[in-house]
Amino acid sequence: MTVETNLPVDREYIRSFSAEKGEGQWLADLRLAALEKAEELPLPKADKTKITNWNFTQFPSHTVTSEPFSSLEELPEEVKTLINMEEANKTLYIQRNQTPAFLSISEELAGQGVIFTDIATAVREHSDLVQKYFMTSAVQPDEHKLTALHAALMNGGAFLYVPKNVEVKEPIQAVYLQDNSEAALFNHVLVVADDNSAVTYVENYVSTVAAESGVVNIVAEVVAGTNAKVVYGAVDNLASGTTTYVNRRGVTGRDARIEWALGMMNDGDTVSENVTNLIGDGSFADTKQVVVGRGSQSQNFTTKVVHFGKHTEGYILKHGVMKDAAKSIFNGIGKIEHGASKSNAEQESRVLMLSEKARGDANPILLIDEDDVTAGHAASVGRVDPLQLYYLMSRGISRHEAERLIIHGFLAPVVEKMPIEGVKQQLTRVIERKVR
Amino acid sequence: MTASTLTIKDLHVSIDGKEILKGVNLEIKGGEFHAIMGPNGTGKSTLSAAIMGHPKYEVTQGSIELDGENVLDMEVDERARAGLFLAMQYPSEISGVTNADFLRSAINSRREEGDEISLMKFIREMDAKMDLLEMDQDMAQRYLNEGFSGGEKKRNEILQLTMIKPKIAILDEIDSGLDIDALKVVAKGINEMRSEDFGCLMITHYQRLLNYITPDVVHVMMQGRVVKSGGAELAQRLEAEGYDWIKQELGIEDETVSQ
Numbered sequence: 001m002t003v004e005t006n007l008p009v010d011r012e013y014i015r016s017f018s019a020e021k022g023e024g025q026w027l028a029d030l031r032l033a034a035l036e037k038a039e040e041l042p043l044p045k046a047d048k049t050k051i052t053n054w055n056f057t058q059f060p061s062h063t064v065t066s067e068p069f070s071s072l073e074e075l076p077e078e079v080k081t082l083i084n085m086e087e088a089n090k091t092l093y094i095q096r097n098q099t100p101a102f103l104s105i106s107e108e109l110a111g112q113g114v115i116f117t118d119i120a121t122a123v124r125e126h127s128d129l130v131q132k133y134f135m136t137s138a139v140q141p142d143e144h145k146l147t148a149l150h151a152a153l154m155n156g157g158a159f160l161y162v163p164k165n166v167e168v169k170e171p172i173q174a175v176y177l178q179d180n181s182e183a184a185l186f187n188h189v190l191v192v193a194d195d196n197s198a199v200t201y202v203e204n205y206v207s208t209v210a211a212e213s214g215v216v217n218i219v220a221e222v223v224a225g226t227n228a229k230v231v232y233g234a235v236d237n238l239a240s241g242t243t244t245y246v247n248r249r250g251v252t253g254r255d256a257r258i259e260w261a262l263g264m265m266n267d268g269d270t271v272s273e274n275v276t277n278l279i280g281d282g283s284f285a286d287t288k289q290v291v292v293g294r295g296s297q298s299q300n301f302t303t304k305v306v307h308f309g310k311h312t313e314g315y316i317l318k319h320g321v322m323k324d325a326a327k328s329i330f331n332g333i334g335k336i337e338h339g340a341s342k343s344n345a346e347q348e349s350r351v352l353m354l355s356e357k358a359r360g361d362a363n364p365i366l367l368i369d370e371d372d373v374t375a376g377h378a379a380s381v382g383r384v385d386p387l388q389l390y391y392l393m394s395r396g397i398s399r400h401e402a403e404r405l406i407i408h409g410f411l412a413p414v415v416e417k418m419p420i421e422g423v424k425q426q427l428t429r430v431i432e433r434k435v436r
Numbered sequence: 437m438t439a440s441t442l443t444i445k446d447l448h449v450s451i452d453g454k455e456i457l458k459g460v461n462l463e464i465k466g467g468e469f470h471a472i473m474g475p476n477g478t479g480k481s482t483l484s485a486a487i488m489g490h491p492k493y494e495v496t497q498g499s500i501e502l503d504g505e506n507v508l509d510m511e512v513d514e515r516a517r518a519g520l521f522l523a524m525q526y527p528s529e530i531s532g533v534t535n536a537d538f539l540r541s542a543i544n545s546r547r548e549e550g551d552e553i554s555l556m557k558f559i560r561e562m563d564a565k566m567d568l569l570e571m572d573q574d575m576a577q578r579y580l581n582e583g584f585s586g587g588e589k590k591r592n593e594i595l596q597l598t599m600i601k602p603k604i605a606i607l608d609e610i611d612s613g614l615d616i617d618a619l620k621v622v623a624k625g626i627n628e629m630r631s632e633d634f635g636c637l638m639i640t641h642y643q644r645l646l647n648y649i650t651p652d653v654v655h656v657m658m659q660g661r662v663v664k665s666g667g668a669e670l671a672q673r674l675e676a677e678g679y680d681w682i683k684q685e686l687g688i689e690d691e692t693v694s695q
């Protein structure tokens with residue numbers, strides 16, 4: 001059976017949706033053009049996973065209004081544990097389904113000219129800045145059906161702008177809470193770090209309700225200017241009925257750095273692309289990703305670093321644990337373009353299988369069009385080592401606890417990288433719950 | 437606590453269908469230190485692995501009992517909690533699990549839920565034992581055995597021994613790969629354990645370990661059996677003269693298990 005490709009919205013709807021949000025003409029036009037593309041463009045290629053009958057387009061409701069939170073005390077427990085409730089002067093955005101539900105920005109940051117706000121407000125109040133970067137340099141609306149659909153239907157997200165020479169010390173946090181099973185989410189995160197700036201942004205996607213056929217489509221764009229540094233942490237933890245497309249992409253200026261720490265903990269079918277385009281000479285990308293698959297979910301993860309600039313370095317490290325009848329494909333791509341001399345592309349993928357029915361595939365790919373470079377890859381798919389189990393058990397530790405230790409240990413290199421303590425602990429708890 | 441007894445009777449063990457142990461008899465009591473010596477490939481590690489329950493070793497005949505309880509009926513972790521401990525010849529490396537977390541799990545596995553050892557108490561004990569064994573404090577936060585040198589792994593096995601305090605410990609070549617100073621430190625850790633409640637079986641090739649830890653009984657293994665037992669002087673004679681005289685005495689040509 002194939003899902004209807006007819007979209008549940010039309011031009012008229014988009015026009016009025018855009019007008020209601022008070023968006024400039026540029027965005028209304030961009031949306032309408034994208035809607036047309038969405039009708040004709042094919043789905044993205046998710047190598048080795050058949051996604052043609054996944055539901056990315058049919059959802060009960062594109063606009064849902066939720067109550068904002070008047071104080072952090074009102075937050076559901078799942079969200080409270082993520083944030084440092086003690087810290088009064090934090091920079092935090094909470095979105096409830098599609099509604100901006102809480103925002104605080106520290107005085108220091110505001111004073112330095114840092115902009116952090118929900119995407120709709122940003123479009124209204126910082127139209128020029130947003131227009132300059134929104135789906136222009138990292139992700140394009142016309143790449144495939146899902147980027148087009150995203151541009152046409154964007155109904156949530158955040159904008160973060162760090163001006164030149166500003167180094168933000170404290171991590172900036174966003175929580176995207178799904179507590180209405182009707183709500184489809186087309187979330188756009190735009191992070192712009194201007195020259196010589198530094199910032200850490202950490203986001204959580206949390207479902208507190210199970211959707212029957214939820215649709216989430218996320219595009220995150222990171223633009224790192226000359227010598228800028230962006231650390232981007234994420235824990236995706238959407239419910240089993242939700243089909244997710246998530247595309248996180250960065251572009252680097254000269255000597256810029258982007259570091260990703262991604263905890264891919266969705267319980268539903270997921271297509272994830274994480275791409276860093278190393279444009280500027282001397283720029284650097286590091287991607288660390290952990291995945292736990294369970295139940296009968298199917299997931300496809302592409303992690304890619306493309307080297308355009310000279311002396312660029314790209315590192316990919318992925319660790320996945322597959323249990324039950326979960327299926328995952330891990331495509332790791334290091335691509336070095338002609339002219340990107342003295343560059344280095346390294347990647348490592350490790351998959352640990354916990355059951356006979358689970359499937360995990362690690363496909364390391366190096367595409368190199370330049371002689372004067374270095375590159376390497378390592379990949380493995382295996383089971384819990386019986387000798388390691390024996391060793392731990394010989395100290396009195398039960399089989400179950402020994403397995404738990406080995407699995408946590410296997411995922412530790414990425415979990416340890418989470419920039420916010422609360423988020424690191426949450427990721428540990430989610431892993432705990434999922435591998436149990 | 438009272439002294440425990442590990443009793444091994446007519447033990448036959450196979451690996452991948454090949455019989456390695458061919459009738460081992462041995463009894464170790466709390467308060468006793470035994471040494472097992474013997475040429476390479478005669479079944480010493482096989483014996484230790486069979487006692488602990490290594491998944492690849494199959495007991496085809498005979499019995500192992502700890503204070504009358506059938507050890508062969510127990511899972512590996514149950515054997516450990518019953519009081520057995522094996523310092524392995526080649527300890528596993530486990531990435532991402534810190535030495536401290538691992539040891540705390542091991543200790544808590546012996547305690548009831550809700551009665552876990554307090555973090556403070558645990559850290560104090562671990563610090564003290566690491567001092568005793570002259571281990572760098574940062575070894576506590578290193579991943580379990582990962583990247584440890586041969587000598588560091590051996591010290592780490594003894595650290596576990598002193599923290600877990602088993603009733604009966606088997607130490608498989610705990611002295612191999614140790615420099616003289618490390619050997620003294622490790623021996624100090626083992627000697628600290630000496631009490632009426634602790635029995636120990638040391639597998640070794642060298643008298644030098646036994647200079648620091650005097651055994652009550654010395655056994656010689658050949659062809660998958662204990663072929664001779666004696667006092668501490670037996671080890672000294674082996675060190676001086678090698679194994680040929682035993683082979684002659686017993687009419688053994690090939691001492692390995694292969695015939």
Ligand SMILES: Nc1ncnc2c1ncn2[C@@H]1O[C@H](COP(=O)(O)OP(=O)(O)OP(=O)(O)O)[C@@H](O)[C@H]1O
Nearest residue numbers: 451452454456475476477478479480481482483693
């Ligand atoms: N999988 C196997 N298949 C066949 N033979 C095996 C297997 N594993 C071990 N062996 C043999 O069992 C015999 C006894 O090995 P074991 O490790 O017990 O010797 P050991 O006395 O501890 O020797 P060493 O002093 O060198 O440590 C050896 O000959 C060894 O080759």
Ligand SMILES: [Mg+2]
Nearest residue numbers: 480481482525
């Ligand atoms: Mg041996």
